[in-house]
Amino acid sequence: MYSCTVVRTKNPAVRTQLIERAAQMLRVREPVTLRSVVAGTGLSTMAVYTYFGGMDGLWRAMRQEGFTRLAAKLDAVSLTEDPVQDLAALGSAYVANALADPDLYRVMFDAGFELENPAAADESLHSLVSAVERAKGAGRFRADVDPLAVATQSWAVGHGLVSLVATGPLPPQALDHGASILTALFTSCGDGPETCRRSVGLGWRPTATG
Incomplete structure (x- = not known):
C-alpha cells in the first residue's frame, strides 16, 4: 500500500494580505498581535506561523517588503543622458514610494527586526551610487567626490x-524644498549652479509622482 504526502503551496496573496493588514493597523494605531492581525480576514492565527514563523517573522517580512517596493520604484525610473537629473528623479521616486506606503516605510527603519535579505537595502543605495559615478564620469562632479x-x-x-511630511508637521508642499537642497549638494560636488538647477528641476517632482 502506497502513501503520499500532499505538499500545500503557500499562496503569495495571503502573505501580502497579512503584511498589508499589519501595516494598515499601524496606520490607525491598533495593536498588532497574533489574533488581531487575522481578525476579519477569514484566516486563522496559524497562517502567521505558516507564512512567517510567528510575529517576529511578520515584522521582518514587513521591513523586507518596504525595501522590495522601494527597489522596484527606483528600478522603474527611466534614466536619461543627464546623471544629475537622474539623481533628482531617483530622489523623487524615493519620496513617492514612502508616501504611497507610509506604514511600511516606517517599519523599514525599525532596526529591532533583522531584514530577511539585507542586500535589498544595499541595492536601493547602489542605484544612487551608480548615478553619482555617472555624474563624475560626465564631468559634472569633481573627480575626488566620494559616490x-x-x-x-x-x-x-x-x-x-x-519623514517630516508623512508624520507631520510639514505639508506636502514642503517637498518642493528638496530641489534647492539637492541643488546645493550637487553644486558642492562641482556641478555648475545654473546647469544643476535645471537638471534638478527636471528630475525632482515628488508631489507629481507621489
Whole structure:
C-alpha cells in the first residue's frame, strides 16, 4: 500500500494580505498581535506561523517588503543622458514610494527586526551610487567626490523631508524644498549652479509622482 504526502503551496496573496493588514493597523494605531492581525480576514492565527514563523517573522517580512517596493520604484525610473537629473528623479521616486506606503516605510527603519535579505537595502543605495559615478564620469562632479558619501547625503535629504511630511508637521508642499537642497549638494560636488538647477528641476517632482 502506497502513501503520499500532499505538499500545500503557500499562496503569495495571503502573505501580502497579512503584511498589508499589519501595516494598515499601524496606520490607525491598533495593536498588532497574533489574533488581531487575522481578525476579519477569514484566516486563522496559524497562517502567521505558516507564512512567517510567528510575529517576529511578520515584522521582518514587513521591513523586507518596504525595501522590495522601494527597489522596484527606483528600478522603474527611466534614466536619461543627464546623471544629475537622474539623481533628482531617483530622489523623487524615493519620496513617492514612502508616501504611497507610509506604514511600511516606517517599519523599514525599525532596526529591532533583522531584514530577511539585507542586500535589498544595499541595492536601493547602489542605484544612487551608480548615478553619482555617472555624474563624475560626465564631468559634472569633481573627480575626488566620494559616490557613496553623496548617495548617502541624497538619501538623507529624501528621508528627512518625507519623514517630516508623512508624520507631520510639514505639508506636502514642503517637498518642493528638496530641489534647492539637492541643488546645493550637487553644486558642492562641482556641478555648475545654473546647469544643476535645471537638471534638478527636471528630475525632482515628488508631489507629481507621489
